[in-house]
Amino acid sequence: MAGRDEDIGAFEAVVARAATGRASQSIVLTGLRGVGKTVLLNDLAERARRPGWIVAQVEARAEADRTAASFRATVSRSLNQSLRQVTGRWGLAGKLRGALATFKSFSIKTDPTGGLALGIEVDPQRGRADTGSLDLDFSELAFDLAGSARDLGVGVLVLVDEMQDLAEEELAALCTAVHETGQRSMPFYVVGAGLPSLPGALAEARSYAERLFAYRPIGPLDRGAAGSAVVLPAESQGVVWSPEAVEEVVSTSSGYPYFLQEFAKAAWDYAPGPAIDEEAAAVGIAAGRAKLDAGFYRSRWNRATPAERDYLRAMAPDGDGPSSSGEIARRLGKSSIQQVGPVRANLIHKGLVYAPEHGLIAFTVPGMADFVSRQAT
Ligand SMILES: Nc1ncnc2c1ncn2[C@@H]1O[C@H](COP(=O)(O)OP(=O)(O)OP(=O)(O)O)[C@@H](O)[C@H]1O
Ligand SMILES: [Mg+2]
Incomplete structure (x- = not known):
């Protein structure tokens, strides 16, 4: 670890x-x-x-x-x-x-x-x-x-x-x-x-x-730790990552352990021999992203009702956030924050979003905003 x-x-x-x-x-x-x-x-x-x-x-x-x-x-x-x-x-x-x-x-x-x-x-x-x-x-x-x-x-x-x-x-x-x-x-x-x-x-x-x-x-890993998380498990199996490949995976993951894990594993699976180069890293990242879309994000999106999805869509322009709850209500065409209160509460209850401070709302899943913005209405 x-x-x-x-x-x-x-x-x-x-x-x-x-x-x-x-x-x-x-x-x-x-x-x-x-x-x-x-x-x-x-x-x-x-x-x-x-x-x-x-x-x-x-x-x-x-x-x-x-x-x-x-x-x-x-x-x-x-x-x-x-x-x-x-x-x-x-x-x-x-x-x-x-x-x-x-x-x-x-x-x-x-x-x-x-x-x-x-x-x-x-x-x-x-x-x-x-x-x-x-x-x-x-x-x-x-x-x-x-x-x-x-x-x-x-x-x-x-x-x-x-x-x-x-x-x-x-x-x-x-x-x-x-x-x-x-x-x-x-x-x-x-x-x-x-x-x-x-x-x-x-x-x-x-x-x-x-x-x-x-x-x-508990936050994302810093660059050094993220690099170690990628390189050390491979090293113990006699597999060597090129510095460029490590850099690619570390920067794309923003240091989030779960992303590091998925990208590095997919690169490992793709690489034909005991060396992982930039090409393998690029393929791994693409494959890892597809897997995150199909599981990590999709499973959460599927649990949201249509009204909850509208709320998540209204949050997406703020990226990983946070968003102002009042501003979200406005984007949804509501005159008061109370009108979207129940939807917001359900999303919190489902663990999809949380309130970092009073009046703010953010995704609990890093990268969820990007996924949401790619979903058809
Ligand atoms: N410090 C670390 N170094 C290397 N790998 C890590 C580290 N922390 C987590 N991982 C890997 O990242 C993945 C996610 O970790 P974990 O399941 O502990 O996250 P979590 O915060 O409990 O997530 P959730 O909120 O979804 O339960 C795991 O596959 C784990 O092996
Ligand atoms: Mg956990």
Whole structure:
């Protein structure tokens, strides 16, 4: 993974401080689609698992595709797995028993059949984390997990991808747990990743959320890192990129990891031998763009209704934006911003656009404006 040393360093500091009993802030990573939030989150998860932390890793689901599995159940499932691993590593001695007992009572409240507590061989701690209120129960769970972790010189980490898709009460419960454990310097941390709308959603859930997290915007890679992302994986396979070919892919991608990945892969697939030259790069870029059009952009465009597409078209002249919401309303021939409010809200809900600031609106997908402007009316 190229160009994320600072973010990784910030997290390594959290791990190191926990080992010596010092507290740190939880972290929220925000960025556009395809910028590399998920791979970074996976990397951080691994950095916590290695020294034996209790780690739960979940992906939030948008309301529309939320299945029976609630946030509570998903967290339980992931925690169960981690607790069994950690128990194997540390043994069931002393304080870990407390963490397991509270986890068991939390998970049984979530699924009375006990399916989420399989393999956790302790009696549940009755009266702990089992009221049924997510806010209360999650905090008690966090507290007891962190208490055990602290005694072992490790911490508890809950990683949430697509965090903007959590329901407000779920965001609130996470904030409460971080806040309450933080006040007593307990090593319980959340690392969330999501669209740039996430800090706003957190602030709405809990007014103090702004102070609770270290917000780290994840952006495109700089030229050096982007070049490394292209060259190093190939080098390890004995394939050499010409400097011109690298330059071509890096500048066309504007450093967006997902674009780099698609262009470089297509160039690699096209190049006949162990060298990738300018021609292969040009072919790769063209093929990569066609693939982005057919998948990355098309899948989102297809999810928009006709009225939503009109709204996106009205945004397109501003490029990657942002656009003024008022100006968009005018372009759509509406006298007031309220008239397009519902369409705008639906597009935000679908994760296609976000409001970087009050009164502004922008695409969550880099390059979407260009795609939209090429679609027939
Ligand atoms: N720092 C990096 N170096 C090299 N490749 C990267 C880096 N970051 C991301 N990538 C590659 O870019 C692609 C997109 O990354 P990822 O899925 O993490 O983005 P994301 O921000 O989670 O996107 P989304 O918002 O759509 O979930 C992946 O194929 C990944 O391997
Ligand atoms: Mg992702």
